[in-house]
Amino acid sequence: MSSGKFAGAVDLSGPDRLQMFIHKVSDSQEMWGLYVDGWAEATDKDGKKGLVVWPDEPHARLCATDKWRLHSPKMIKLSSFNERWVDKLVRMRLKVAVFPTPFDGPVFVDPVTLRAELL
Template sequence: MFSSKNAGMVDLSGPDRLQVFIRKVSETQELWGLYVDGWAEASDDNGKKGLVVWPDEQHARLCATDKWRQHAPKAIKLSSFNERWVDKLTRMRMKVAVFPTPFDGPVFVDAVALRAELL
């Protein structure tokens, strides 16, 4: 269930959602993606792909609609993200698409830069 405590986060600007994401993931030591036979991805205005992530299961579930309606929220341990995912995303020339909402797209961040913020 979507809690009222987090309800206002979907109304935040992209940069503010990025800061909430960093703070919350640093606290919980996990981030969330949407998964079904592969992880959900988004593309920026230049067509560059990014792995889509959220700070919690609730917000990931909120976006499991439309093109991601078959996807389900799945946790990613922060240690796994930092140790394995960042290098793989960098090799694949992918960004991290942070915290989209039903009303606004994600903030695209370089994986190495995001890892530095989350350490």
């Protein structure tokens, strides 16, 4: 990714980052989370937790700071997310916290809705 595209992506609005995420993940067939003895999570304004994901490793690495400073980027295959993760997230009552940046929080999405967008 060129540095201009990288810099521009972190300045996008939440809805625009969500659309970028859907496009990139659909193309690459992978998404990225942060992991250390468990996956990074975020909490929405209502106190509901979500698994945090990014469209690529550089954006995930950019957010491996502060409370996630010990975490490392880890790839999640889209097929695995669709076939195994979505049902588990639903059972655990977790959302998906899509593409936070150092400047803006994630967009929280229902896992079933996100799976449908990524198909």
